[in-house]
Amino acid sequence: xxxxxxxxxxxxxxxxxxxxxxxxxxxxxxxxxxxxxxxxxxxxxxxxxxxxxxxxxxxxxxxxxxxxxxxxxxxxxxxxxxxxxxxxxxxxxxxxxxxxxxxxxxxxxxxxxxxxxxxxxxxxxxxxxxxxxxxxxxxxxxxxxxxxxxxxxxxxxxxxxxxxxxxxxxxxxxxxxxxxxxxxxxxx
Ligand SMILES: Cc1cc2nc3c(=O)[nH]c(=O)nc-3n(C[C@H](O)[C@H](O)[C@H](O)COP(=O)(O)O)c2cc1C
Numbered sequence: 001x002x003x004x005x006x007x008x009x010x011x012x013x014x015x016x017x018x019x020x021x022x023x024x025x026x027x028x029x030x031x032x033x034x035x036x037x038x039x040x041x042x043x044x045x046x047x048x049x050x051x052x053x054x055x056x057x058x059x060x061x062x063x064x065x066x067x068x069x070x071x072x073x074x075x076x077x078x079x080x081x082x083x084x085x086x087x088x089x090x091x092x093x094x095x096x097x098x099x100x101x102x103x104x105x106x107x108x109x110x111x112x113x114x115x116x117x118x119x120x121x122x123x124x125x126x127x128x129x130x131x132x133x134x135x136x137x138x139x140x141x142x143x144x145x146x147x148x149x150x151x152x153x154x155x156x157x158x159x160x161x162x163x164x165x166x167x168x169x170x171x172x173x174x175x176x177x178x179x180x181x182x183x184x185x186x187x188x
Contacts, residue, residue: 007123012174014127017091017167021052026124027093030166033120034097037112045103046113047155051094059150060094061087064133067140087133091165096134098158110161118164127169134163 001009022030031048039045051057064087068080079085088094097114099106114130121128137143138160147153154160 011122013129014169015089016170018170020168021092030117030120034113034117037116039109040105043103045100045106047098049096063137067136088165091167093166096160097162098154098160101159107161114162128164128166130164
């Protein structure tokens with residue numbers, strides 16, 4: 001197995017982070033990997049917002065937690081009702097990829113860019129975890145205004161489609177859950 005496939009198989013979602021920030025050089029490499037994702041008709045309709053300000057991260061964490069508490073989903077409500085629960089797991093960096101809503105396929109483009117970033121991070125020994133809550137907050141009626149109130153604005157006409165936290169894992173990586181069998185059909 002080559003190193004790329006090994007990285008893909010060994011990447012895990014990290015849910016406990018050290019306070020140590022990622023070096024700028026490595027952050028730039030991770031962002032570059034994101035920008036080399038495929039995109040529909042090569043439009044690259046993405047914008048990468050890198051949030052490394054601890055006070056803004058804390059405020060956004062609280063907004064996201066509130067959206068879990070208000071959600072119809074019992075599991076999300078139970079999770080968020082735990083005082084110590086942090087939506088971003090104390091990670092020092094959050095990246096939100098917003099996409100130009102009028103592009104051909106901004107959701108797919110943004111998600112592919114984020115997956116490239118998760119894999120690039122893993123290849124550098126940096127942990128990551130997709131976090132869906134910023135998109136939940138944005139999608140609520142007061143969402144864009146409440147994000148704006150903490151200094152989180154997106155370019156005109158762009159919508160957040162993908163978000164993930166990055167940093168150094170505070171714990172050994174968990175085992176992968178077993179893969180579902182019988183998910184492949186060859187037609188030859
Ligand atoms: C669309 C999507 C949304 C996710 N949202 C969250 C999230 O909000 N919080 C979280 O801790 N993990 C989230 N995850 C991570 C998954 O829980 C994780 O990928 C899955 O359990 C498999 O574990 P692995 O990434 O370690 O292989 C999300 C993953 C995807 C693809």
